[in-house]
């Protein structure tokens with residue numbers, strides 16, 4: 001039920017489809033469609049559904065932490081952390097900055113996790129997985145053990161294969177096909 005509701009919300013609010021490839025992606029490529037998941041992750045019902053469904057996906061792996069590359073991953077990490085606490089199984093959120101801070105503690109990762117923590121890397125959309133893998137690399141540099149990459153939508157444009165090359169699996173709530181159909 002929650003999955004069907006989230007799918008309906010994404011189709012209604014996030015899916016932008018054009019006749020021509022007018023949407024510029026993070027990779028620089030142009031696409032005929034764009035899934036704007038910020039329309040979901042900045043909405044109270046959307047953030048609840050994402051938190052609940054993503055928590056259900058991640059929970060079997062028993063991670064200590066959940067987070068990813070700012071900005072897409074941030075609301076996902078916070079909502080999973082909130083839901084996990086309500087479930088009596090707290091998972092700590094963290095944020096990977098695009099670049100390490102140049103002042104203060106000069107950290108790239110913000111949070112309270114210790115070296116050796118097992119973490120789930122989350123993402124809103126995976127296209128090439130370049131953003132997810134940037135987060136994976138930062139996590140590994142911080143001494144975390146990454147257990148997998150978990151996203152809301154897999155655009156199926158090579159991300160899964162790129163993630164596998166790093167010895168990890170991609171888990172998604174939806175693939176682009178079921179949103180476009």
Ligand SMILES: O=P(O)(O)OC[C@H]1O[C@H](OP(=O)(O)OP(=O)(O)O)[C@H](O)[C@@H]1O
Pocket residue numbers: 026027069070071072073123124125126127128129130131132159
């Ligand atoms: O799999 P990839 O090819 O890396 O593309 C997907 C990334 O692109 C978008 O982020 P964007 O770069 O627009 O940044 P933002 O989250 O800060 O808006 C999205 O949130 C993913 O992080």
Ligand SMILES: O=C(O)c1cc(=O)[nH]c(=O)[nH]1
Pocket residue numbers: 024025026027033034035036037125126127128155
């Ligand atoms: O590849 C991307 O940058 C991208 C694609 C998409 O559909 N949605 C998004 O937020 N980013």
